[in-house]
Amino acid sequence: MPDSLLWCREEVFDIAKFPLPHNTFTINALPHLARLFASADSSRKYTVSFTTWAKIATQLLHFSNELAQLVFTTFTALKHGQGSQTIPASVDGPEFLAFLFTTLFHTSSFRTRRNTRFPTETSPTAPFPSPHSPASPGSPAYNVSSGPGQAEYQAFVSAHLVTLLSSLSLAVSGTPAVGTVLTVSPRHINALGIFLSGGDGNFQVSALSQLVPELLDASDMIPVPTVVAALNGMFRPDIDDITPDPVAEQPPGMIPREIPTVISGQLKSTVVQSAEGDLVITDCTKSTIYILSPVRTARISGCSECTIVIGAVSGVAIVQECTRMTIIAATTAIHLLASTDSTAHLICKTRPAVLQGCRNVVFGPYNTVFDSLDADLTAAGLSACVNQWDRPVVIGADAWSLQDPGDFYPFVVPFNNDRGMINPASLPEPYASALRQRIEAVSTIHRMVRSDELSRDARAELNAAIQRLFKMWLGATGNARQVTELMTLETR
Template identity: 25%
Template sequence: MEEIEPPNNSSSSCKQAVCLHARREAFEYGLLPITKLIFSDGTATLAPLKDKLIQRSSSSSQRIDADGISQVLQISIDNARLLLHTLAAVLPSDSDPLVSANPDDNVGADVNDLILFLYIQSYKRILPKTHKDSAAVADVWPSTSAFDGFLSALSPLQFVLSNNRRLMPSQADEEAHQLSYLQKHLANILALLAESVEGGDEESLVFTLERFEHLGFLIQFGENGSEGIPLSQAAPFFANSDPDMPAVPVPAAQVHDWVLQNIASALEHITERVSAKENGPPNASDQDVSMADACTSSLKGLTSIRSPSFIEGISKTSFVKQGSDLKGSSVKVLNCHDSVIYILAPLRYATVYGCSDATIVLGAIGKAVRVEHCERVQVIAAAKRICIANCRECVFFLGVNQRPLILGDNHKLQVAPYNTFYSQLEEHMTQVGIEATINRWNEPLALGVVDPQDSLSHPAGVADVQAESATCLDPDQFTNFLIPNWFGGESPEPTKHNPFPLPEVYMASQQKNHTNLGEIKQSLRDVQLEENRKRELSCALHVYFKDWLYASGNIRQLYCLQGD
């Protein structure tokens, strides 16, 4: 095959044509703080490990199930299942058998996808720029150090707020960090994916079209405003392949040079955008607005479909977003306080970060939800899976198909069954593949307090312990949450009740409360009082009800009646 010269990868190529991006989903939702999954020596351990995985896998499909993963990686079967669920949540293609499998199906992971998943477990998240170790951000694997007890003295939310808002990492910072990681480790990644031809030396490594497309787990190409194009179509050496003929394998060195040049071009483009934004007037629609700088004027979301929509800085109000209001397939709710946030849309991913004293309703999230650094927040979510990290005094009303994952330094978390509905809920759940008949809300899985992928929670020399898990909400404290019907949108077959069946103990408690309420109403109607005494009783009831609204936080549900 004649070698094709890679395109000129100046920064202008990103502006005029397609541009390479890191797949944020893999880095934001695909990391597990399990020590035995983290290999920091490149291919030294992973190369022979891949051989073992292949030997243990199905010979025809090279897929390996939870039992095989448990044996090869020497982890528990629960952690092996967690690995498969996490991998399925971040795979780029919904047609992969692991993604479309039913809970009882024994479908394993493709070994090539699994080895990429294991490789990026060594990734460390970017540090806030204000941290004293911020110089280490330049290195993709920043070294860890003890932080003088600073972190333990702060609550999760205080820690978030202690960082200068303007110096928190922006989306551009995060993507540049991810691209730099891929740039640094590209040679190892390609060596693990490539196939050997006769001869067996390093020069004989090649990529078939099928192997090359596995790189789509980590990178993607797309124009501004598009959902991206298949990786093979972006590559000049596979773009014009005859669909009826197998593509000729390409030398791994050629793939390496082409990807590396595109990463360099993307990094240069990000640098130019950041520089232009810093030196020019602010643009509310800029997709790389800092997580802490975005304000309510930029809440209409982002210009690029591949990027998340942001809801940030909401305070003392109700805020509603439906599917037509959101661009893209993911949302981030950041730094919202004393509010009620309604996200009534079918989405793939959702992040809730740095919120307090708020109620956040997430409609139907088909891949993963992550809630982090929140205090006194109620999260109501119908989702495939949820991960909770570094939160305090939060209550989660869940309809989830997989076990809730609890990570980090948490205190006084409670879980409860899902407790609401809106007219389009079942339609949205069907669109993203959430099963109402499966709800594992009461099976939280707690991992360690120390997060090896986060330098801030992983000071050197600190021994790990199991994270504090969540307790089940007392059934007598369980109440339904009412979403105003004017928020729900229209549906040909509207949802008229909670689609997730309530456990018997919660149903019995609701029936008891309903009966008690009826008896109290009847007693009030039957009581013989003079008019002035009735007014006094009515005033007393109103006072106690108002006190309860504020004490319970339910006063926030009335914000929607205040108007604009």
């Protein structure tokens, strides 16, 4: 393909952040890992079972059982866009090896060039950054540019592409004879699609092997150095600066280039927006954000005192370096990293992950409804009947709790909301009981207002007191601003 470009899928590198044991899992471990995958695959289907992976991860790489399971289920959520209540029996070996490669970026020198803020496991006894430090998730400002981007990701991939492709070859063929030149096939190249995309800037290929003409014939096997040279010549660190031409003709076998929906820098705002594909929300403060549509991945970072409602995430949602935030979402998987004093109301197909750097993370039952919720759940392959919101897996400090039933309140989406709709996620009895008591208390006040036992003046005084307190609550919580902004949106 002439003028072929290659770029990294940033959402995959972002999501592939795990507290890995650095001394046992390195780039140099990939070839040995590939040989173990191949030797354990008696079916020769080039797959890796969870049993095989868990044994290798815990015994050879010194992963905990929880970390081994989390890495495996995260891969399945990313690859298939849908998770499972149970761990899948097996996954594609070359693709899983390619995903493991991306997890190593966060232990490399490429990661530390611009992004040294993310807490790592190299110093497990180091204290959490000071609340006044720029590294603290409580800091009011978070500069996205301080984190890694295409240049760092591409430099990492380019530097280790020979090792990765050689390992992928070993994952299929096993240990070669002495002196054999390792070769790759379309399957090896396509396995890189878990973290790479390529095309012409306007459109992208559906399979990466389309970028290498020598591999168009599925029977071709090409030496690894030849493929490395071809791919390294295609990397474009400035891909984000290339705007697709809206009138460009779509070539056969290609799809429109996927560009994430980005919401950034909102301050005391109400945002109502639809999205698809990958969603990025960064650096928002004291804002309410509604994304009432299904997306593939969601990355939320550097947000403070925000409420974010997402229709459904078919893959993985990640919340990092956020503070005093509430997220309401249905998702296959969710990871929370370096986030504090935040609450998640979830429909979650797999166990939520609380990773390093978190403090005071609260999990509560899913608490909202809106018109497109059922359709969003279906589009994302989710069901409210499969919900593990209250069974988080913790890698690191035990920094979470379940929401106190007395603190549970339904969240009302003030538009696209049929009053007759019912929350599809069943409410555990302690929460349902607390909610019934609260509803009864409100009903009692209503009856008092309408009661003949009160004089007209007394009813008027009680009504005025309720309205006064309600207005005070609107102002204190910031909901008065949201009501005003929603009224403005309605008139547009």
